[in-house]
Amino acid sequence: MLRAAWLTYRMHQFEVLVSAILMTVLAISVWIVSSHVTSLDIAGTCWAGDRISRQPVCESFREIARSEAGYAKAGLGLVGPIVGLILGVPIVAREVELRTTSLAWSLTPHRGRWLLSRLLPMLALAVAGFVVLGWLGSGLFEAMEVGPVSPSLTEVASQGPTLVARGLMALGIAVLAGAVIGRTMPAFVVAAVAVIAWSFIGVPAVQQSMFADRAVWTDDVNGYRDGIGPLGTVASGEFDTSIPGVDGEPGARFDYEAFNRQQVEMCGQPPEETVFNDTPEWRSWQTCAEQFPYPEDMYWNKLVLASTYPDFQQAELAVDGVIGGVAFLLTFPVVARRRPS
Amino acid sequence: MSDASTRIMPTTPALEAIGVSKRYRRTGSWALLDADLEVPEGTITALVGPNGAGKSTLIRTWVGFERPTRGLVRVGGIDPREDRAGAVARIGYVSQSTALYRGLTVGEHLTLARTMRPGFDDEAAQARLEQLAIPLSQKAGSLSGGQAAQVALCIALSTGAPILLLDEPLAALDPLARHDFLNLLVSAVRERGATALLSSHIVSDVEAVCDHLVVLGMGRVTLQAPIREAIAEHRLGPVGSMPAEQTVATFARPGGEPIALVRSSDPSLPRPSLEELVMGYLAAARSGAASSDRRAA
Numbered sequence: 017m018l019r020a021a022w023l024t025y026r027m028h029q030f031e032v033l034v035s036a037i038l039m040t041v042l043a044i045s046v047w048i049v050s051s052h053v054t055s056l057d058i059a060g061t062c063w064a065g066d067r068i069s070r071q072p073v074c075e076s077f078r079e080i081a082r083s084e085a086g087y088a089k090a091g092l093g094l095v096g097p098i099v100g101l102i103l104g105v106p107i108v109a110r111e112v113e114l115r116t117t118s119l120a121w122s123l124t125p126h127r128g129r130w131l132l133s134r135l136l137p138m139l140a141l142a143v144a145g146f147v148v149l150g151w152l153g154s155g156l157f158e159a160m161e162v163g164p165v166s167p168s169l170t171e172v173a174s175q176g177p178t179l180v181a182r183g184l185m186a187l188g189i190a191v192l193a194g195a196v197i198g199r200t201m202p203a204f205v206v207a208a209v210a211v212i213a214w215s216f217i218g219v220p221a222v223q224q225s226m227f228a229d230r231a232v233w234t235d236d237v238n239g240y241r242d243g244i245g246p247l248g249t250v251a252s253g254e255f256d257t258s259i260p261g262v263d264g265e266p267g268a269r270f271d272y273e274a275f276n277r278q279q280v281e282m283c284g285q286p287p288e289e290t291v292f293n294d295t296p297e298w299r300s301w302q303t304c305a306e307q308f309p310y311p312e313d314m315y316w317n318k319l320v321l322a323s324t325y326p327d328f329q330q331a332e333l334a335v336d337g338v339i340g341g342v343a344f345l346l347t348f349p350v351v352a353r354r355r356p357s
Numbered sequence: 358m359s360d361a362s363t364r365i366m367p368t369t370p371a372l373e374a375i376g377v378s379k380r381y382r383r384t385g386s387w388a389l390l391d392a393d394l395e396v397p398e399g400t401i402t403a404l405v406g407p408n409g410a411g412k413s414t415l416i417r418t419w420v421g422f423e424r425p426t427r428g429l430v431r432v433g434g435i436d437p438r439e440d441r442a443g444a445v446a447r448i449g450y451v452s453q454s455t456a457l458y459r460g461l462t463v464g465e466h467l468t469l470a471r472t473m474r475p476g477f478d479d480e481a482a483q484a485r486l487e488q489l490a491i492p493l494s495q496k497a498g499s500l501s502g503g504q505a506a507q508v509a510l511c512i513a514l515s516t517g518a519p520i521l522l523l524d525e526p527l528a529a530l531d532p533l534a535r536h537d538f539l540n541l542l543v544s545a546v547r548e549r550g551a552t553a554l555l556s557s558h559i560v561s562d563v564e565a566v567c568d569h570l571v572v573l574g575m576g577r578v579t580l581q582a583p584i585r586e587a588i589a590e591h592r593l594g595p596v597g598s599m600p601a602e603q604t605v606a607t608f609a610r611p612g613g614e615p616i617a618l619v620r621s622s623d624p625s626l627p628r629p630s631l632e633e634l635v636m637g638y639l640a641a642a643r644s645g646a647a648s649s650d651r652r653a654a
Binding site: 019020023026027029114115116118119120121122123124125126130133355356 | 417420421422423441442443445446448449450452454456457458459460461465468469470472473474475477509512513516
């Protein structure tokens with residue numbers, strides 16, 4: 017078994033090497049950024065104390081969030097699908113393309129076992145890398161999302177088990193595309209299109225459908241993190257769910273008084289003054305100053321409470337798991353039936 | 358030519374094709390048409406025919422790489438469609454374009470074969486490769502065409518399979534490499550009492566080592582017989598000198614002289630060479646196909 021795994025890595029050494037380097041570099045980067053953010057002690061320093069003393073820390077946090085943490089989060093969001101595609105496509109497609117399947121399939125009485133012997137080593141590498149990255153990603157998000165900053169739905173697959181699931185789903189789609197098409201580059205393009213379509217159309221569609229049951233109208237965006245379109249989450253503490261929403265349905269309205277109290281408590285002044293007198297371009301991840309339109313310019317959004325975020329993660333896990341699992345399973349009959357070249 | 362044709366024919370054929378037709382959906386062309394064929398156990402059979410005659414398609418149906426559109430194939434009595442694992446376990450196969458893993462060494466190929474094929478004889482393979490002076494540490498990508506074919510044959514032989522299917526393995530080899538390849542094949546097959554089917558479009562390649570002959574032309578089996586018998590039962594004669602029902606076909610010799618291949622044991626007429634016998638049956642297949650086309654038109 018170990019010998020077969022080693023030979024599989026030798027056959028696909030370029031892809032294995034590229035994937036390993038990609039995941040290692042990203043893991044180290046995420047770890048460094050997380051350590052940096054943690055060392056700033058945002059919750060303890062930026063959220064407390066007087067405004068003058070916390071300003072440099074908030075500035076540093078803002079800078080990190082804009083630059084290295086932004087890149088690290090983007091990397092975490094992309095690494096699963098990219099590594100999944102790189103490792104998955106050539107497993108069958110390369111062998112069909114180079115006609116080595118003629119040798120392999122004439123030697124092995126069971127093509128299913130042959131596929132497993134190729135698939136399992138790649139899966140082991142991918143799972144190991146994704147689990148480490150998912151764990152590091154969770155650490156980074158935990159360090160970044162302090163105070164009323166709420167998680168973003170677009171980043172749902174950039175951390176924890178959802179990163180692993182999205183990556184394995186991409187690997188499953190890639191293996192299947194490679195087995196069906198039998199050519200590396202066309203299979204890579206098809207699998208990439210499928211994964212991108214799922215990430216940018218399928219996932220938001222699932223999120224939208226979940227939103228229908230859970231979202232509430234709100235007339236402001238404190239703690240709001242951009243999703244796709246009107247999707248977003250909000251921190252839960254600032255909503256009064258007893259007030260009907262704009263559509264007349266029971267929902268949540270932004271509690272200005274509570275928010276102002278919090279802002280005065282933390283920033284020493286109401287948010288309007290903080291924002292428009294200081295740095296109007298600040299975004300929601302910032303702690304003491306939120307973009308805050310005046311009541312007459314209010315726009316309304318449908319948001320979900322941050323407490324429901326785990327439900328979205330579980331939905332992503334379930335759907336990715338089903339798609340990836342079906343793709344892996346379908347590869348077996350495809351390999352069993354296909355010509356070797 | 359060997360003396361193997363005089364052996365008693367066993368009752369169970371090693372390989373069978375019963376009314377096999379194969380149509381490729383993409384091109385719409387028929388690669389095989391009602392091919393009926395039996396390869397006796399313990400023989401080295403030459404499968405001869407021009408390019409595109411259907412030799413590779415027929416071999417690939419036995420390995421389970423192709424499914425016949427009509428008809429049935431059997432490997433040692435097993436239908437690969439029903440029990441591919443059982444059929445593949447009885448076969449050692451060398452493909453037309455010897456495809457090895459370019460990045461792996463020869464030794465790693467043997468390891469790979471051992472992990473995939475139960476009973477693979479690693480030591481025998483190493484011994485054969487040593488005889489051929491092919492280092493185990495050499496990368497497959499740096500082997501010559503002849504060496505790659507030898508490695509593929511060594512792997513096929515070391516599977517211990519009772520049936521060897523060799524799909525034009527000699528096509529890309531120089532004369533010396535062909536000689537070495539055939540020597541290795543014959544000694545290994547005779548030693549084990551295995552059955553081998555060797556396809557080629559070059560008759561002289563197989564004449565020295567094969568005892569049975571199958572001629573495939575235009576997707577049809579036009580002749581199958583022990584080589585000695587086939588030659589003994591045919592004669593060459595001037596065109597038009599023999600009754601039409603005895604005439605297989607007329608064809609042109611290399612000098613352009615037309616000649617007829619006839620079914621006859623007449624000692625006054627010259628025996629055909631193996632090449633002439635094959636030429637005659639291929640010409641018959643071509644004219645048969647042409648007349649079928651005319652009828653269809």
